[in-house]
Amino acid sequence: MAFELPAVTPARAKTGLAILALTLLLAALVAAFVVAPTEREMGDVQRIFYFHVASAWTAFLAFFVVFLASIAYLRTKTPRWDIVAASAAEIGIVFTTLTLISGSVWARSAWGTWWTWEPRLTTTLMLWLIYVSYLILREMVEEPDRRAAFAAVFGIIGFVDVPIVFMSIRWWRTLHPQVVGSEGFDMEATMLPALFLSVIAFTVVFLHILILRAGLERSRHEMMELRRRARWIQEGGG
Template sequence: MKKQVLAAAIVFLLVGAAAYGAFFVAPTERTMGPIQRIFYLHVSSAWTGLCAFFVCFIANILYVFRRQPQWDWLSISAAEVGLVFTTVVLVSGPIWAHPVWGIWWTWDARLTSTFILWLLYMCFLLLRTLVEEPDRRALFSALFGIFAFLDVPLVFGSIRWWRTQHPQPVVMGGSGSGLDPTMWKVLFFSWFAMLALMALLMRARYAMEAARGELEMVRHEAEAV
């Protein structure tokens, strides 16, 4: 318990420091002005969300081959936390886009694939609520999770090739794009803070799922007696 409080405090400080960095350390962007500072939340959440889904994918594969409930617990924790970060991306995106592009939303590759990603993992969670039997639920959701994750690059590729009518990505785009070195530092620090937050949330969610799994097992045994 003590360790968890300490971990939470550290994460709190990290996220606070990242916010401070985004507001006061990073330089103001030349054309977009202060609104660009949402970038540090937006991009770091997006990367963190992807990391969470990657954890979920690995957990899914391990569950299919090893059949230990731990991997199932990890996969649901990762999927839920990833969904939270993706939601942050989907909400902060339009808030940033509206003053800068003049529109809330555009059907560009990254926006649209993030949305599809969000939908896919929403369905992943939905599937879990609709299969009763624990082992079957774990196996089916793991298999769906694998299919969903394999689909993500295809979704991105298809939309990027055929449905995008807008500028190159700022980060890792073509030539001419790029960030101020301080911006890079703040961005990576924010990402680090978000990853810490992700680990904290995932750990808490995992403990909850593990408790639920054990309770289910005990209840099952009690019924059998």
């Protein structure tokens, strides 16, 4: 099939998004460590909560992009959607890793242990394993069209674990605190600005990294296509 490349993002747009991401990250750090009040029971360790939630949100967003891009690929067979899905999966794994690490630090202070097999932690670890397996699958299949198709199906099915992770604290008895309850946010109102700012900052960082990673993958595909054509010409095809 004809190879279609995703549109190139203008350099100024990339620079502007990078500046915005850095500015928001710095603002989130100030909000979390300076502006937000100290939690009564956990003290300053609680401040990692803002980035823990933001990391989890960003991981969910990344895997949702994988889900949508995978559907788009199966409908259109357009390689740019496969590029977006693969790039988002890699970023999602990074943010899931940050979620697990920050959660362990928080758990050590709150529960006295780095890890416990409670529902939210277990399903999050499963999510990490699912998308690591997604990337392994991509490496195992060499033929581009088959790789993209298999990965798309896997990416769609794997997304099922995202709502399971989110709903786990409602479906099962768990030690994990519930950020959003039936009556709204289960935290002091003075802490909400730091939380919202962290989520927004991490979202912009995700978008910036996604654009950069997809651009690199696009360039790699373009180089592979040029090499394929060069071999075809050398073998007498042209």
